[in-house]
Amino acid sequence: MLSLHALPEKTIERLSQYRRVLLKISKQQNKDNIFSHEIASILHITSVQVRRDLMLIGYSGSQRKGYQIKMLIQLISSIIDAKNGQRIALVGVGNLGSAIIPYLNSKKKSKLQIIASFDINPDKINRKISGVNCYHLDELPSIIKKENITIGIITAPDDAAWSIAEMLISAGIKGILNFTSTSLRILNKNVFVEEYDMITLLEKVAYFANK
Amino acid sequence: MLSLHALPEKTIERLSQYRRVLLKISKQQNKDNIFSHEIASILHITSVQVRRDLMLIGYSGSQRKGYQIKMLIQLISSIIDAKNGQRIALVGVGNLGSAIIPYLNSKKKSKLQIIASFDINPDKINRKISGVNCYHLDELPSIIKKENITIGIITAPDDAAWSIAEMLISAGIKGILNFTSTSLRILNKNVFVEEYDMITLLEKVAYFANK
Numbered sequence: 017m018l019s020l021h022a023l024p025e026k027t028i029e030r031l032s033q034y035r036r037v038l039l040k041i042s043k044q045q046n047k048d049n050i051f052s053h054e055i056a057s058i059l060h061i062t063s064v065q066v067r068r069d070l071m072l073i074g075y076s077g078s079q080r081k082g083y084q085i086k087m088l089i090q091l092i093s094s095i096i097d098a099k100n101g102q103r104i105a106l107v108g109v110g111n112l113g114s115a116i117i118p119y120l121n122s123k124k125k126s127k128l129q130i131i132a133s134f135d136i137n138p139d140k141i142n143r144k145i146s147g148v149n150c151y152h153l154d155e156l157p158s159i160i161k162k163e164n165i166t167i168g169i170i171t172a173p174d175d176a177a178w179s180i181a182e183m184l185i186s187a188g189i190k191g192i193l194n195f196t197s198t199s200l201r202i203l204n205k206n207v208f209v210e211e212y213d214m215i216t217l218l219e220k221v222a223y224f225a226n227k
Numbered sequence: 228m229l230s231l232h233a234l235p236e237k238t239i240e241r242l243s244q245y246r247r248v249l250l251k252i253s254k255q256q257n258k259d260n261i262f263s264h265e266i267a268s269i270l271h272i273t274s275v276q277v278r279r280d281l282m283l284i285g286y287s288g289s290q291r292k293g294y295q296i297k298m299l300i301q302l303i304s305s306i307i308d309a310k311n312g313q314r315i316a317l318v319g320v321g322n323l324g325s326a327i328i329p330y331l332n333s334k335k336k337s338k339l340q341i342i343a344s345f346d347i348n349p350d351k352i353n354r355k356i357s358g359v360n361c362y363h364l365d366e367l368p369s370i371i372k373k374e375n376i377t378i379g380i381i382t383a384p385d386d387a388a389w390s391i392a393e394m395l396i397s398a399g400i401k402g403i404l405n406f407t408s409t410s411l412r413i414l415n416k417n418v419f420v421e422e423y424d425m426i427t428l429l430e431k432v433a434y435f436a437n438k
Contacts, residue, residue, distance in 0.1 A: 022434075022435065022438045023434075025431060025435075028430070028431045028434045028435075029424075029427050029428070029430075029431055032408075032426070032427045032430040032431065033408045033410075033424075033427055036385065036408055036426070037385075040385075040386065058386075058409075059408075059409060059410060060389065060409065060410055060411070060412075061410065095434075096430055096433070096434050097433075098433065098437045102433050102436065102437065111326070111329050111330040111333060112326070112330045114326075115322070115323070115325075115326025115327070115330065116326070116425075118322050119322040119323045119326065119425075120425075120426075120429065122322060123426070127433075128429060128430070128433055166436050166437070167429075167432060167433060167436050169429075174247065174248075174251075175251065175269075178271065189436075190435075190436035190437070191432040191433060191435055191436025191437075192432065193425075193428060193429055193432050197243075197244045197247055197270075198269075198270060198271065199244075199270060199271055199272065200271070207436075208432055208435035208436055208438075209432075210428050210429075210431060210432050212423075212425070212428060213240075213244075214327075214330075214331075214404075214423070215243070215247070215331075215334070216240050216243045216244055217240070217404060217421050217423060218331065218339060218378075218380075218404055218421075219239070219240075219243040219307055219339070220236060220239045220240055220243065220421060221378060221402040221403065221404050221419055221421050222307070222308075222309065222313050222338075222339055222378060222402060223233075223234075223239050223306075223307050224233065224236075224239075224401075224402055224419035225313065225377050225378050225400075225401035225402025225418075225419055226309045226313065226377070226401070226402075227233050227419075
């Protein structure tokens with residue numbers, strides 16, 4: 017039985033990982049079924065964890081044969097993916113932003129596509145960058161609505177992050193992946209924010225690498 | 228007084244953020260001192276948090292004038308940065324890897340520099356990519372040692388992550404920033420690993436954005 021409540025964050029992260037493992041196996045191997053311990057060993061987690069997550073989404077598999085790979089992919093997709101996919105806006109088309117567009121959009125079958133980007137640099141505006149139209153930031157509210165965009169990625173400078181997040185949220189965005197160092201967590205309880213600050217994490221790695 | 232023990236992970240993350248705020252202010256404004264509430268308001272955290280972190284590193288500032296900006300930058304740097312900087316190897320020079328090199332190396336004054344990259348694609352090997360030499364993966368152990376590299380960034384495909392991490396660790400790496408979906412947490416207690424899996428986090432944002 018699927019719960020109507022949202023699943024825990026960590027479960028969602030692992031379901032996303034399981035699906036990628038399963039998609040790869042279904043492409044590379046002539047294999048219909050898989051056991052929890054096989055998934056677990058690829059991801060270096062415990063098979064108890066895998067079984068618990070899959071029980072949570074209502075699939076317990078067969079003790080003799082394990083899980084049906086195709087069915088499991090479909091089930092996970094039905095939970096993770098929005099039915100008609102979700103459209104993403106990226107704000108801040110610098111070094112990082114312009115690299116993330118091709119990286120994310122190269123996953124062809126992904127239900128998640130960056131379909132618009134925004135900047136304030138005249139050299140970038142009204143051009144296609146990595147295959148995606150770049151608009152002036154002022155056009156953000158209208159494009160978000162017109163294009164049915166529900167997710168924002170912020171790759172702008174730190175001190176612009178807060179005002180950009182406010183623009184995105186006013187325009188109706190429901191989730192934000194924030195690459196800046198400005199924490200947006202306390203912004204709005206109805207919008208899901210994931211912090212993804214590369215420089216800070218790299219400096220943290222460096223600190224502990226030096227201990 | 229500085230403690231000889233490692234500071235908490237979250238404190239290190241915030242110190243890294245404070246330093247970036249302070250560097251920006253010292254560049255943009257003619258200002259010698261700053262109060263905890265000013266730093267706090269830029270980062271949207273509480274001033275109590277700022278004061279507590281800075282007490283941990285032994286600087287309590289002056290009640291009347293706040294913290295001296297230059298001194299605070301120096302103090303944080305003396306804690307976060309290794310004295311002679313740290314050298315980074317990036318493994319997997321695909322879309323994402325080749326984008327991260329210029330993004331990270333563009334921070335000119337950073338003590339952290341990517342100075343070698345590795346791949347197995349013959350088209351990439353023995354070329355400079357984004358200004359950094361790309362070597363064959365087989366050369367990783369010797370280059371890491373020769374170049375005194377202490378940090379690894381993994382931007383390779385998921386199923387190569389584990390063996391690359393093992394190579395990096397055998398070669399003497401002390402910290403890893405892992406962009407793949409393969410968790411490396413349980414790998415080795417003497418090596419600090421930070422997981423940084425963009426696709427998984429984006430799928431998580433998408434899931435909660437759709438609730």
